Amino acid sequence: xxxxxxxxxxxxxxxxxxxxxxxxxxxxxxxxxxxxxxxxxxxxxxxxxxxxxxxxxxxxxxxxxxxxxxxxxxxxxxxxxxxxxxxxxxxxxxxxxxxxxxxxxxxxxxxxxxxxxxxxxxxxxxxxxxxxxxxxxxxxxxxxxxxxxxxxxxxxxxxxxxxxxxxxxxxxxxxxxxxxxxxxxxxxxxxxxxxxxxxxxxxxxxxxxxxxxxxxxxxxxxxxxxxxxxxxxxxxxxxxxxxxxxxxxxxxxxxxxxxxxxxxxxxxx
Numbered sequence: 001x002x003x004x005x006x007x008x009x010x011x012x013x014x015x016x017x018x019x020x021x022x023x024x025x026x027x028x029x030x031x032x033x034x035x036x037x038x039x040x041x042x043x044x045x046x047x048x049x050x051x052x053x054x055x056x057x058x059x060x061x062x063x064x065x066x067x068x069x070x071x072x073x074x075x076x077x078x079x080x081x082x083x084x085x086x087x088x089x090x091x092x093x094x095x096x097x098x099x100x101x102x103x104x105x106x107x108x109x110x111x112x113x114x115x116x117x118x119x120x121x122x123x124x125x126x127x128x129x130x131x132x133x134x135x136x137x138x139x140x141x142x143x144x145x146x147x148x149x150x151x152x153x154x155x156x157x158x159x160x161x162x163x164x165x166x167x168x169x170x171x172x173x174x175x176x177x178x179x180x181x182x183x184x185x186x187x188x189x190x191x192x193x194x195x196x197x198x199x200x201x202x203x204x205x206x207x208x209x210x211x212x213x214x215x216x217x218x219x220x221x222x223x224x225x226x227x228x229x230x231x232x233x234x235x236x237x238x239x240x241x242x243x244x245x246x247x248x249x250x251x252x253x254x255x256x257x258x259x260x261x262x263x264x265x266x267x268x269x
Contacts, residue, residue: 003031003133003170006044016042018169032116032132032220047089049135049170050114052223055082056212057139057158061227062200068235077203077211082139082225083159090167090258094140096244097160098265102142105242105262108228109186109194109250111179112137112166113205119218127209130218133170134179136250136258137225138186140164143234143241165250165260166223176254179205183253184229189246196229 002018016024017037026042029035031050059078060066066073088094096105116132139158146157176182180201186194203211208226212218233240242248246262 001172001175003027003049003172004168005047005049006042007047008042008044013047014042014044045089046091046168048087048166049133049168050166050221050223052084052087052114053219053221055084055086055164055223055225056218057082057225058203058208058227059154061202062196062229063202064196064200064230065228065232066202068230068232073202077208079212080154080158082155082164086159086161086164088162088165088260090165092165092260093162093263094138094165094242094248094260095160095162095263095265096242097142098267100145100160102144102157102160103241104143104234104239106141106143106233107186107188107193107242107248108139108141108232109184109252110137110139110225110228111182111184111198111205111252113179113209113224113226114170115209115218115220115222115224117220119209119213119222121215122209122213124206124210127206127213128173128179130209130213131173131205132220133172134176134252134255135166135170136168136252136255137223138165138248138250138258138260139225139228140242164225165258167258168256171255182255183251185251186231187249187251188240188242193233193240194229194231196231198226200229201227
């Protein structure tokens with residue numbers, strides 16, 4: 001099942017089931033509890049399929065990406081976080097920072113995992129039982145702030161406004177029985193930049209959930225970004241960073257395509 005979220009003309013937010021013909025019907029109830037498909041058609045401005053309560057991100061989680069970064073294979077998952085207000089909706093722009101300027105904004109295609117119920121000290125074998133669904137993410141990253149200006153922490157360079165596009169839909173686990181067997185790619189201005197498979201993850205999705213829930217509560221609505229494959233802009237020769245006027249798309253098998261135009265931040269005063 002594919003679930004989407006809309007803003008209607010009166011400003012209300014609704015969840016809906018998206019059907020194979022592109023139509024959608026309204027959901028009534030709690031997406032993280034009991035809900036039903038009302039069968040009532042609904043449309044509107046397409047939003048990120050969920051608004052996260054937390055965004056937990058994993059760095060260096062693909063073997064080939066660790067190699068291109070010149071980093072050793074980590075012994076434990078590398079964790080950082082994004083501000084939930086960094087979420088951007090499908091089709092809406094990634095904004096290049098200009099108040100705190102970055103000239104090294106990079107793309108990263110990622111599989112996003114959405115937790116569906118309270119998750120605490122979960123074993124690897126049980127981990128996927130706690131997943132509500134999967135969606136596409138772009139872990140947009142200002143490399144200069146990540147590497148040079150952020151005080152050795154990644155969060156500043158990772159959490160500027162619009163730096164977490166999500167969508168276009170949330171796909172339930174019945175349609176993705178193995179999240180570590182999906183083709184994943186980034187397309188920049190029509191050119192394929194990343195093209196790999198989630199089977200290259202160093203720590204697979206069940207292992208990440210086990211690790212992140214260890215002595216920690218993952219609330220329903222927690223979004224986990226699971227890392228990016230090789231081919232990021234900063235590792236290219238010469239480097240390729242996002243520019244005003246670009247279009248960047250994330251494609252993941254069984255989920256769909258998440259596309260974002262790129263614009264500069266408008267700063268006045």
